Amino acid sequence: MIRFENVGLRYGMGPEILRDITFHIPPKSFQFLSGPSGAGKTTLLRLLFMSLKPTRGLITVFGKDRAGIAQRDLPALRRRIGIVFQDFRLLDHMTTYENVALPLRVRGKEEMSYRGDVIELLKWVGLGERMHVLPPVLSGGEKQRAAIARALIEQPEMLLADEPTGNVDPPLARRLLRLFIELNRSGTAVVIATHDLALMDQVDARRMILANGRLDIHD
Numbered sequence: 001m002i003r004f005e006n007v008g009l010r011y012g013m014g015p016e017i018l019r020d021i022t023f024h025i026p027p028k029s030f031q032f033l034s035g036p037s038g039a040g041k042t043t044l045l046r047l048l049f050m051s052l053k054p055t056r057g058l059i060t061v062f063g064k065d066r067a068g069i070a071q072r073d074l075p076a077l078r079r080r081i082g083i084v085f086q087d088f089r090l091l092d093h094m095t096t097y098e099n100v101a102l103p104l105r106v107r108g109k110e111e112m113s114y115r116g117d118v119i120e121l122l123k124w125v126g127l128g129e130r131m132h133v134l135p136p137v138l139s140g141g142e143k144q145r146a147a148i149a150r151a152l153i154e155q156p157e158m159l160l161a162d163e164p165t166g167n168v169d170p171p172l173a174r175r176l177l178r179l180f181i182e183l184n185r186s187g188t189a190v191v192i193a194t195h196d197l198a199l200m201d202q203v204d205a206r207r208m209i210l211a212n213g214r215l216d217i218h219d
């Protein structure tokens with residue numbers, strides 16, 4: 001699905017944050033991306049989402065060489081990848097429902113065609129009762145679930161989540177993890193960046209560990 005070969009990344013003239021990173025995300029796979037704070041987890045997710053270009057090495061996304069993908073072709077490819085950012089990036093002046101529906105509205109879809117899907121997804125993440133409120137009224141965990149629903153509304157083939165349990169209590173973290181596992185069972189590849197060891201211990205999944213710019217993979 002996505003393949004990295006000897007990928008390196010530096011920001012500007014700074015040191016190389018990622019060095020010789022080689023891995024493959026297979027379709028329908030489930031993996032954690034871990035490592036100490038500042039190790040480069042978010043940077044690696046941004047490379048996977050194609051919001052950053054590597055400074056060296058080869059990235060292949062859905063069979064295409066990243067370096068050869070034109071800017072105008074990025075939105076269509078990115079729709080195949082859902083991403084949940086660490087800071088959620090919900091729009092405060094739109095309701096939860098409108099935030100989740102936004103990617104479809106932006107593409108010019110008629111509300112009639114997606115309303116049922118948005119409501120069903122909001123119920124699936126446990127926000128059925130909160131769909132008409134604005135994000136500032138939501139708790140941290142509810143915002144997290146709204147961001148997950150928005151990332152999933154276009155039924156991506158892969159979901160990237162950056163510290164999705166970073167600011168929720170352990171019961172909610174377990175509930176979120178169950179959502180990700182259920183999503184994965186329905187065929188979506190999942191990559192969860194986390195430094196939460198207790199979370200990782202709950203699933204027998206591949207662990208990709210970043211440290212000192214290098215990636216170690218434990219299958």
Ligand SMILES: Nc1ncnc2c1ncn2[C@@H]1O[C@H](COP(=O)(O)OP(=O)(O)OP(=O)(O)O)[C@@H](O)[C@H]1O
Nearest residue numbers: 011014017035036037038039040041042043044195
């Ligand atoms: N836009 C940027 N410009 C310059 N340096 C950056 C930029 N973004 C990140 N960095 C640096 O790259 C390194 C890796 O950061 P990154 O956010 O990818 O790590 P992380 O593992 O996600 O950390 P955390 O667990 O704290 O979120 C850090 O040293 C950070 O300061």
